[in-house]
Amino acid sequence: MNEIITLAHGSGGETTHRLLSEEIAVLYASEAQWDDAAVLAAHERIAVTTDSFVVSPLEFPGGDIGKLAATGTINDLVVRGARPAYMTVGLIIEEGLPLSVLRTVLRSLRSTCDEAGAAVVAGDTKVVERGSGDGLFINTTGIGVISAAEPPGAGRVAPQDQVIVSGYLGDHGVAILAAREDLPLQTPIESDCAPLHDLAHCMLQAGGEGVHAMRDPTRGGLAAVLNEIAEYAGVGMNVDAQAIPVRPQVMATSEILGLDPLHLANEGKLVAFCSSQSAPKVLQAARRHPLGRHSTIIGEVTPGPETRVTVRTSLGTTRVLSMPAGELLPRIC
Amino acid sequence: MDKVLREEPEAHGGPLGCRRAANLMEVCGTHSHAIAQYGIKQLLPQGVRLISGPGCPVCVTPVEIIDLALAIARLPQTTVTTFGDMVRVPGTDSTLSREKALGRDVRIVYSPMAAVETAVEEPDRQVVFIAVGFETTAPMVAACILEAERLGLSNFSIIAAHKIIPPAMRALLQSGEVRIDGFLCPGHVATVIGLTPFARIASEFGLPCVVSGFEPEDIIAGLRGLLRQIDDAEGRGENAYQRCVKDKGNPRALATTDQVFEATDANWRGLGQIPLSGLRLRWAYSRFDAERRFDVELPTPREHPGCSCGSVLRGLVQPAECPLFGAACTPTTPVGPCMVSSEGACAAAYRYEQ
Numbered sequence: 001m002n003e004i005i006t007l008a009h010g011s012g013g014e015t016t017h018r019l020l021s022e023e024i025a026v027l028y029a030s031e032a033q034w035d036d037a038a039v040l041a042a043h044e045r046i047a048v049t050t051d052s053f054v055v056s057p058l059e060f061p062g063g064d065i066g067k068l069a070a071t072g073t074i075n076d077l078v079v080r081g082a083r084p085a086y087m088t089v090g091l092i093i094e095e096g097l098p099l100s101v102l103r104t105v106l107r108s109l110r111s112t113c114d115e116a117g118a119a120v121v122a123g124d125t126k127v128v129e130r131g132s133g134d135g136l137f138i139n140t141t142g143i144g145v146i147s148a149a150e151p152p153g154a155g156r157v158a159p160q161d162q163v164i165v166s167g168y169l170g171d172h173g174v175a176i177l178a179a180r181e182d183l184p185l186q187t188p189i190e191s192d193c194a195p196l197h198d199l200a201h202c203m204l205q206a207g208g209e210g211v212h213a214m215r216d217p218t219r220g221g222l223a224a225v226l227n228e229i230a231e232y233a234g235v236g237m238n239v240d241a242q243a244i245p246v247r248p249q250v251m252a253t254s255e256i257l258g259l260d261p262l263h264l265a266n267e268g269k270l271v272a273f274c275s276s277q278s279a280p281k282v283l284q285a286a287r288r289h290p291l292g293r294h295s296t297i298i299g300e301v302t303p304g305p306e307t308r309v310t311v312r313t314s315l316g317t318t319r320v321l322s323m324p325a326g327e328l329l330p331r332i333c
Numbered sequence: 334m335d336k337v338l339r340e341e342p343e344a345h346g347g348p349l350g351c352r353r354a355a356n357l358m359e360v361c362g363t364h365s366h367a368i369a370q371y372g373i374k375q376l377l378p379q380g381v382r383l384i385s386g387p388g389c390p391v392c393v394t395p396v397e398i399i400d401l402a403l404a405i406a407r408l409p410q411t412t413v414t415t416f417g418d419m420v421r422v423p424g425t426d427s428t429l430s431r432e433k434a435l436g437r438d439v440r441i442v443y444s445p446m447a448a449v450e451t452a453v454e455e456p457d458r459q460v461v462f463i464a465v466g467f468e469t470t471a472p473m474v475a476a477c478i479l480e481a482e483r484l485g486l487s488n489f490s491i492i493a494a495h496k497i498i499p500p501a502m503r504a505l506l507q508s509g510e511v512r513i514d515g516f517l518c519p520g521h522v523a524t525v526i527g528l529t530p531f532a533r534i535a536s537e538f539g540l541p542c543v544v545s546g547f548e549p550e551d552i553i554a555g556l557r558g559l560l561r562q563i564d565d566a567e568g569r570g571e572n573a574y575q576r577c578v579k580d581k582g583n584p585r586a587l588a589t590t591d592q593v594f595e596a597t598d599a600n601w602r603g604l605g606q607i608p609l610s611g612l613r614l615r616w617a618y619s620r621f622d623a624e625r626r627f628d629v630e631l632p633t634p635r636e637h638p639g640c641s642c643g644s645v646l647r648g649l650v651q652p653a654e655c656p657l658f659g660a661a662c663t664p665t666t667p668v669g670p671c672m673v674s675s676e677g678a679c680a681a682a683y684r685y686e687q
Contacts, residue, residue: 181443183443257443258675258676313370313371313372313549314371314549315371315372315373315376315549315553317371317372317373317375317376318372318375319369319370319371319372319685319686320684320685320686320687322683322684322685322687325663325664325665
């Protein structure tokens with residue numbers, strides 16, 4: 001009989017204790033404090049972010065929800081120029097989840113945190129009745145330490161900044177869609193899910209304060225990031241369609257399904273907005289990093305007050321790049 | 334061609350030169366989308382207009398079909414399966430996505446065969462597929478019906494709402510509401526039915542009809558063909574998508590469709606009733622017809638009173654001319670199907686041109 005999660009695991013009694021001490025404990029460093037709150041030392045400026053992860057399926061080519069829950073939060077910290085230090089992990093587990101799946105997920109969460117130097121210091125585990133969840137939901141909160149005097153932030157983006165993306169866009173979105181719908185793709189596409197602490201560090205080292213802002217284009221893709229920053233900073237943007245890196249198979253799958261690769265989620269990519277002086281150095285540093293080999297400058301920031309994001313097409317014409325609207329739905333023919 | 338266009342995008346008499354004003358209709362929604370996506374209207378010579386036509390399957394599906402799907406979705410032990418765009422199109426009193434949020438079993442599928450598989454896996458449920466689309470999707474749906482028959486499935490059926498394109502093109506020309514000087518004809522549909530049906534329209538009406546593919550270069554080639562014919566006062570069928578389209582189309586796909594479906598009069602949103610412009614299940618397969626299988630009561634169909642989709646589909650109104658466009662009606666809160674569908678003219682205009 002395969003071991004599964006039952007409501008007893010969430011009851012607060014002996015079974016809960018065993019789940020925490022035998023399974024969930026894998027997340028924590030050996031010196032973890034088993035108290036009601038973790039006590040952390042903080043002498044510097046800190047960055048905090050939180051995110052909940054509800055991906056289906058739980059395991060997909062290139063990762064699983066554990067790796068995703070760690071990278072998502074780590075990447076939100078690193079794009080603010082913060083070094084990931086601590087993490088909290090909230091698990092909402094649906095009754096019936098095989099223990100083997102939980103173990104795999106916890107292991108990849110832990111190893112991704114280790115890779116980025118973040119220690120899991122607090123957590124919570126709940127079990128909900130069958131039908132009330134989708135196997136497993138994870139919330140992570142990350143705390144990072146900022147050393148730079150002027151960390152990157154959307155408010156610093158200015159006209160003439162160069163827009164750099166760190167590699168192929170849309171891989172994660174297509175990988176999840178293909179896994180969820182069992183799409184028969186000729187060339188399988190893996191999620192780009194990866195922690196970007198090191199890549200971001202290298203880019204910041206190279207560009208210093210010339211790196212005005214960074215974002216990880218997750219849900220909503222590049223289109224959402226460019227539009228959000230344009231609106232926040234009161235600037236426009238113009239990007240070159242032919243410069244934007246998209247794998248041919250991602251492009252083909254998107255075309256068949258009527259989706260725009262620029263709306264698809266990424267989990268291992270950075271978008272950086274850099275002063276024109278620093279951009280070549282940042283680009284060079286990114287390209288030397290294994291996770292940024294395909295980095296490229298895709299366009300530049302234009303003066304406001306028009307906060308429109310436009311794309312130069314392969315025909316030399318111009319069109320608008322808009323925010324994705326609602327759920328991404330595949331088309332008919 | 335790229336280079337030439339970039340060097341003289343606005344040059345009169347350039348690659349898209351034409352000596353007179355002309356209204357060209359792109360029949361297909363995928364063309365409308367690509368034209369907006371690549372900013373192709375910026376390359377047109379002065380006086381030449383592109384008008385979106387009725388070739389968006391979600392858009393031309395009348396509200397009573399949505400109402401039928403909604404009513405079936407509300408029945409117990411029933412699963413309604415559909416291509417994605419349909420779930421957000423408003424019916425008279427709800428949408429499928431709203432019904433889904435209320436707990437009805439509405440599932441988005443990527444292929445009609447997935448609906449057949451669901452019927453096999455869940456024999457206790459009635460699985461209904463909303464079969465909308467044109468000549469392109471009809472063969473797939475026909476193949477599903479044949480498969481359902483082979484498997485002896487009694488819990489699979491379709492809402493048969495397929496439409497065929499050439500009768501709608503004729504109806505538009507006959508109505509005379511809009512001056513159309515040439516049709517950019519749909520490459521996907523032509524891949525199935527061939528060039529011949531479009532060439533026939535061309536010779537009946539003395540009107541240039543050019544079949545084109547969907548890459549920007551294909552569309553430019555198609556438009557170039559149309560403008561040349563107009564300049565030379567010609568009106569014939571022309572194939573600018575030869576790598577996919579043959580004169581006689583795809584005989585196997587046509588035979589499969591013909592085995593399962595027969596032509597019938599159909600109601601189009603905006604265009605109204607058009608003789609022999611729809612597909613219904615032949616008598617031998619009528620047991621797979623959801624409309625026959627389920628006895629449901631339908632409301633009197635009602636569309637949003639301010640919605641201009643009907644006029645947009647006839648080419649009378651450009652999306653931005655609709656008073657609701659971009660205000661009450663956006664892709665997030667669509668009032669009409671042309672704003673919902675990724676092939677809809679309003680969605681394309683909102684997304685790329687606003």
